[in-house]
Amino acid sequence: MASVLGRYGRKWSLGCVSYHKNHLPRFSTVTHSAVPSEPIQQQQAGRSMNLYSAINQALHIALESDSRSYVFGEDVGFGGVFRCTTGLAERFGKHRVFNTPLCEQGIVGFAIGLAAMDNRAVAEIQFADYIFPAFDQIVNEAAKFRYRSGGQFNCGGLTIRAPYGAVGHGGHYHSQSPEAFFCHVPGIKVVIPRSPSQAKGLLLSSIRDQNPVVFFEPKWLYRLSVEEVPEHDYMLPLSEAEVIREGSDITLVGWGAQLSIMEQACIDAEKEGISCELIDLKTLIPWDKETVEASVSKTGRLLVSHEAPITGGFGAEISASIVERCFLRLEAPVSRVCGLDTPFPLVFEPFYMPNKNKVSRKYWFPKICVTTWCSSASWQLVFG
Amino acid sequence: MAFRVITMKSGAMMATARYLTRRNMTHGGSCCGNHHHHHPPFERKKQQSCSRSLSGFWRFNSTKASAVDVYSSDEDVTNTNHHQGLDFPGGHVSYTHSLNFISKSSTQNRVPCYRVLDDNGVVIRSSSGDLESQLQQQPLISQQTALKIYREMVRLQVMDTIFYEAQRQGRLSFYLTSTGEEAISVASAAALSSDDVVMPQYREPGVLLWRGFSLREFADQCFGNKDDYGKGRQMPIHYGSNKLNYFTVSSPLAFEEACMTQLLLCLNSYLQGDFHAGLNFAAVTESPVVFVCRNNGWAISTNVSEQFRSDGIVVKGQAYGIDSIRVDGNDALAVYNSIRAARQMAVNQGKPVLVEFLTYRVGHHSTSDDSTKYRPMDEIEHWKVTRNPVSRFRKWVEGNGWWNEDEESELRSATRKQLLQAIQAAERTEKPFLEEMFTDVYDETPSNLREQQEQLREIIKRHPKDYPSDIPV
Numbered sequence: 118m119a120s121v122l123g124r125y126g127r128k129w130s131l132g133c134v135s136y137h138k139n140h141l142p143r144f145s146t147v148t149h150s151a152v153p154s155e156p157i158q159q160q161q162a163g164r165s166m167n168l169y170s171a172i173n174q175a176l177h178i179a180l181e182s183d184s185r186s187y188v189f190g191e192d193v194g195f196g197g198v199f200r201c202t203t204g205l206a207e208r209f210g211k212h213r214v215f216n217t218p219l220c221e222q223g224i225v226g227f228a229i230g231l232a233a234m235d236n237r238a239v240a241e242i243q244f245a246d247y248i249f250p251a252f253d254q255i256v257n258e259a260a261k262f263r264y265r266s267g268g269q270f271n272c273g274g275l276t277i278r279a280p281y282g283a284v285g286h287g288g289h290y291h292s293q294s295p296e297a298f299f300c301h302v303p304g305i306k307v308v309i310p311r312s313p314s315q316a317k318g319l320l321l322s323s324i325r326d327q328n329p330v331v332f333f334e335p336k337w338l339y340r341l342s343v344e345e346v347p348e349h350d351y352m353l354p355l356s357e358a359e360v361i362r363e364g365s366d367i368t369l370v371g372w373g374a375q376l377s378i379m380e381q382a383c384i385d386a387e388k389e390g391i392s393c394e395l396i397d398l399k400t401l402i403p404w405d406k407e408t409v410e411a412s413v414s415k416t417g418r419l420l421v422s423h424e425a426p427i428t429g430g431f432g433a434e435i436s437a438s439i440v441e442r443c444f445l446r447l448e449a450p451v452s453r454v455c456g457l458d459t460p461f462p463l464v465f466e467p468f469y470m471p472n473k474n475k476v477s478r479k480y481w482f483p484k485i486c487v488t489t490w491c492s493s494a495s496w497q498l499v500f501g
Numbered sequence: 502m503a504f505r506v507i508t509m510k511s512g513a514m515m516a517t518a519r520y521l522t523r524r525n526m527t528h529g530g531s532c533c534g535n536h537h538h539h540h541p542p543f544e545r546k547k548q549q550s551c552s553r554s555l556s557g558f559w560r561f562n563s564t565k566a567s568a569v570d571v572y573s574s575d576e577d578v579t580n581t582n583h584h585q586g587l588d589f590p591g592g593h594v595s596y597t598h599s600l601n602f603i604s605k606s607s608t609q610n611r612v613p614c615y616r617v618l619d620d621n622g623v624v625i626r627s628s629s630g631d632l633e634s635q636l637q638q639q640p641l642i643s644q645q646t647a648l649k650i651y652r653e654m655v656r657l658q659v660m661d662t663i664f665y666e667a668q669r670q671g672r673l674s675f676y677l678t679s680t681g682e683e684a685i686s687v688a689s690a691a692a693l694s695s696d697d698v699v700m701p702q703y704r705e706p707g708v709l710l711w712r713g714f715s716l717r718e719f720a721d722q723c724f725g726n727k728d729d730y731g732k733g734r735q736m737p738i739h740y741g742s743n744k745l746n747y748f749t750v751s752s753p754l755a756f757e758e759a760c761m762t763q764l765l766l767c768l769n770s771y772l773q774g775d776f777h778a779g780l781n782f783a784a785v786t787e788s789p790v791v792f793v794c795r796n797n798g799w800a801i802s803t804n805v806s807e808q809f810r811s812d813g814i815v816v817k818g819q820a821y822g823i824d825s826i827r828v829d830g831n832d833a834l835a836v837y838n839s840i841r842a843a844r845q846m847a848v849n850q851g852k853p854v855l856v857e858f859l860t861y862r863v864g865h866h867s868t869s870d871d872s873t874k875y876r877p878m879d880e881i882e883h884w885k886v887t888r889n890p891v892s893r894f895r896k897w898v899e900g901n902g903w904w905n906e907d908e909e910s911e912l913r914s915a916t917r918k919q920l921l922q923a924i925q926a927a928e929r930t931e932k933p934f935l936e937e938m939f940t941d942v943y944d945e946t947p948s949n950l951r952e953q954q955e956q957l958r959e960i961i962k963r964h965p966k967d968y969p970s971d972i973p974v
Binding site for chain 1: 698700729730731732734735739741742743748749751753774775778779781782785786940941942943944947948949
């Protein structure tokens, strides 16, 4: 993993996550919680932990705070293939934390049934690549459960967790980023954390949210991303994007593991005198258009980056929405730096990935150049 | 409209078919019948101890295969001692030297069908000492319950006729009848308690009728007016009532099952993948769910022979480790008894049960279908007249002196009148506010939907004539 890390330049250092100094979490989507939530800056002392440990801690807290919550999926009993469910079965019992048959359709269908009976069901899909057998359940049942019943029924207690994204050697079926499929479904929420402390707060919010949530965890960061995570029960608001780095020349929007790449690019750009504003979207639907719009109104440029293939990716939605809203403020076309339109390849992964060396698409735009991702040696942004 | 629906053949299953030989399920093992084992005298291997977790997952302390002794030459080759065997994950299993395949069920060997009343509404007397005759020794059902079942079956019949006519007159966009299957939904509901949660397919409004859903409430949903609990979002017949523990009907026929602590009755498509997932999950999690299958012979135009080659649905229960039964779905008493028994098993033993009701879909699939295009008229007539579940049950209640012709005509005309009134009232009631299109997508309306609503209202303001006038803006 270290060699892969060195190869691809993915590094995650402590403290690179920074909070906007005026940022206070608002909990508009949370209608109940066992423990009053507090602003994350006023946290109790944290402990250094990685992503899977933070998620594990969130699950412990979720199960402890609500006796009607359940965690299940393939292999969760012994701790899970990524160790996210370690210790849960021993602590809460096999009637609350248990293995399921190897059937994603059944896992999600079962979870919907549990949630429909006012329980909190946290279903794990072992890899996001395997979520597709459950797609009908998610789209036609979970997403429409409340709406079709006129509000008489709901499966708001449903949370589906799945590891997503590149891992260095995953190939077609252990690397996919399928978030775009789900962003097209009214009625569910899609949440993607970038770091351990974010993951814990966002997962607890997702579990306690009154709507079905699909929670994608960047598997690359399970071990690699380490930071101080507060040990208490806290939640982070859904549908609120966060400006994690302030800047004035260009806005970059991303989520999950891709933010660490973009963070590096921002640091490199700064050396060239380009000031980048970096936004973590966190919730992809419903997404926080206002924050992105405010930022692009300030900077005049937008670049969206995600691992998923570029065509039909969620970057297209962000681009279209921002062009509609900020057209007259834009000084350059919106740029997307994404995965290629191929199935996720194995040996070609370094070429497929939208890493910081990638060159963006070239526009014909007369006097104004696009943002280019150049080699690590230089960064060019030409203003028209 | 393209519903994905079950297609099952009514078939010519006869009650005289004998049971399939029940597989000899030994502890953690199974063996095939009809062949000879060639076993040496061999001390039965000490039973593997296993620990059973709360989730029912079997773990074995050892899965080592036992050593095989050389057998003596005067061994009786027809010795069917099955003690010699192998341990694999999943349990102890006897082995065999015979290359025999388990044969699929044949038409001569089908699971028989439980019934109480014959086609003339007379209780069948059996001289054998089987379960059926035991049940007949006691009163099958109280007069009060029987009459209520009968009345609701009649009301369902009348409701179907009137609503169907209303659709043909253009007053409703769509309707779907339960004609020929009235006994299943009504008598099943009678055998349940009102707390039991029902997850229906779409041909079970009898459950709602039994539980007290009013004709006006049915009409409100069909007309999608502001009193519709579904707020006008779904097509007619997509009823739902949390008050009556009846999950809202959805078209795609997917399963969500399992509340692990509460009885759930599931009626749904049995050929979708999630039927298999649902049954398997229910078995593994030991959920108290009664799975009910209305095997009515048809899925729109596709009949059962084009849907599966197994002996109906009942055999699939066994495949998933679920007790199951096949019942005459046109016999209200058999429906009542079987659901009552199934419920008891599910609740007392904490496990799923599968009930397959054999029946026939007399009506068209829906108002969008003309079934005479794919099946003969005389077949439909036969089932409508000779095998009608309502008239069959009527004969029985009349035979007991609990019902007569006058009461019959009174009930039918009263119900018809109430329905016409309900339809008129529901039709006149205004539709839900436009705002209701945007609520309940989430628990709270997000900003993108608030924005879209504003934009929509602006357009409506500019072009009011292009939009239905009966939706208040």
